[in-house]
Amino acid sequence: MSDSTSDASPKIPVTVLTGYLGAGKTTLLNRILSENHGQKYAVIVNEFGEIGIDNDLIVGADEEVFEMNNGCVCCTVRGDLVRIIDGLMKRKGKFDAIILETTGLADPAPVAQTFFVDEEVSGRTALDAVVTVADAKYLSERLKDAPEAKNQIAFADVIVLNKIDLVSKDELAEVEGRIRAINPYATLHRTERCAVKLSDVLGRGAFDLDRVLDLEPAFLKDEGHDHHHHHDHDHEHGPDCGCGAHDHDHGHDHHHHDHDHGHGMKHYHDEDMQSLSLRSDKPLDPMKFMPWLQELIATDGAKILRSKGILAFKDDEDRYVFQGVHMMLEGDHQRKWKPDEKRESRVVFIGRELPEERIREGFAKTIA
Numbered sequence: 001m002s003d004s005t006s007d008a009s010p011k012i013p014v015t016v017l018t019g020y021l022g023a024g025k026t027t028l029l030n031r032i033l034s035e036n037h038g039q040k041y042a043v044i045v046n047e048f049g050e051i052g053i054d055n056d057l058i059v060g061a062d063e064e065v066f067e068m069n070n071g072c073v074c075c076t077v078r079g080d081l082v083r084i085i086d087g088l089m090k091r092k093g094k095f096d097a098i099i100l101e102t103t104g105l106a107d108p109a110p111v112a113q114t115f116f117v118d119e120e121v122s123g124r125t126a127l128d129a130v131v132t133v134a135d136a137k138y139l140s141e142r143l144k145d146a147p148e149a150k151n152q153i154a155f156a157d158v159i160v161l162n163k164i165d166l167v168s169k170d171e172l173a174e175v176e177g178r179i180r181a182i183n184p185y186a187t188l189h190r191t192e193r194c195a196v197k198l199s200d201v202l203g204r205g206a207f208d209l210d211r212v213l214d215l216e217p218a219f220l221k222d223e224g225h226d227h228h229h230h231h232d233h234d235h236e237h238g239p240d241c242g243c244g245a246h247d248h249d250h251g252h253d254h255h256h257h258d259h260d261h262g263h264g265m266k267h268y269h270d271e272d273m274q275s276l277s278l279r280s281d282k283p284l285d286p287m288k289f290m291p292w293l294q295e296l297i298a299t300d301g302a303k304i305l306r307s308k309g310i311l312a313f314k315d316d317e318d319r320y321v322f323q324g325v326h327m328m329l330e331g332d333h334q335r336k337w338k339p340d341e342k343r344e345s346r347v348v349f350i351g352r353e354l355p356e357e358r359i360r361e362g363f364a365k366t367i368a
């Protein structure tokens with residue numbers, strides 16, 4: 001692209017916001033955007049599951065939010081990311097920085113890599129920092145069974161150790177020990193509801209290429225689209241890629257596949273992970289929905305890692321939003337439905353071995 005001003009103008013800083021499912025990425029994003037920062041951010045949200053919900057839960061009315069729901073950014077949709085960023089660059093001057101929220105299942109390495117190996121992107125943007133939100137209550141568990149969680153910690157420049165209200169002092173020390181064993185370098189902030197100063201996470205200039213090259217010598221080689229996979233279905237086709245970042249109705253194999261970038265660290269994707277999206281344009285009955293959800297989470301919470309939804313209840317002028325992480329559930333009225341807004345309920349469950357039929361049937365019964 002020929003843009004005579006691009007060489008002279010400063011590169012736009014990019015913050016990659018990562019962290020496992022339900023750790024608090026959207027909470028942090030909302031905190032950043034609602035502060036009186038005087039900056040204009042472009043926000044790119046990559047979600048796991050075909051129905052975009054996070055996009056709708058981001059507060060800042062001023063910010064432009066770009067959704068990428070077609071797969072996981074670390075794997076199949078790097079092309080989308082490059083296109084979105086190219087598009088943004090054509091409107092340079094309209095914003096000061098880019099914030100990219102990845103799915104909870106993304107490996108941050110290939111995402112970060114995009115900002116170095118793609119010429120168009122690397123000429124115009126500079127990776128400012130990889131900020132990883134860690135769940136003080138569940139991270140220790142996830143480090144045992146989710147390789148993505150470990151890579152997110154390993155690649156972090158800044159770690160926001162969140163939900164400290166849910167753990168004891170000893171548990172906090174334990175999880176911090178585990179984090180430090182993986183990554184002794186990152187700046188670490190202990191938070192409740194991601195309460196950090198903006199300057200702690202943005203404008204850090206913290207991305208440390210040398211350290212990353214130590215972790216992964218092949219980082220600067222453009223092998224991102226050339227992962228080899230130890231399974232035989234075709235992998236390079238968007239949502240049906242088999243990387244796990246697709247909706248429930250696609251087939252999936254039950255194993256991890258690894259992306260070997262030649263040397264160094266392997267990248268894993270959890271292929272057992274499924275997402276199930278439900279919607280209804282008929283209003284729901286809160287007296288049926290909430291007990292059903294509570295019961296489902298109580299019985300299947302170990303399999304359901306994450307649930308969230310925007311609900312339209314009968315005779316209710318407000319949108320109701322609920323969020324679940326394993327068995328912890330929160331919900332509240334969020335705001336009034338706007339006159340031109342479609343009153344539709346959207347619910348997403350993310351987990352392993354989801355009892356799909358039972359969830360679908362249960363949900364259908366909560367329609368008023």
Ligand SMILES: Nc1nc2c(ncn2[C@@H]2O[C@H](COP(=O)(O)OP(=O)(O)OP(=O)(O)O)[C@@H](O)[C@H]2O)c(=O)[nH]1
Binds near residue numbers: 330
């Ligand atoms: N108790 C407690 N809950 C929190 C804290 N921070 C966030 N939460 C809740 O945890 C849930 C998940 O938070 P999100 O910010 O949506 O997490 P996320 O990382 O964006 O989740 P995904 O989009 O699924 O990856 C929500 O119900 C939040 O209100 C905290 O410090 N303490």
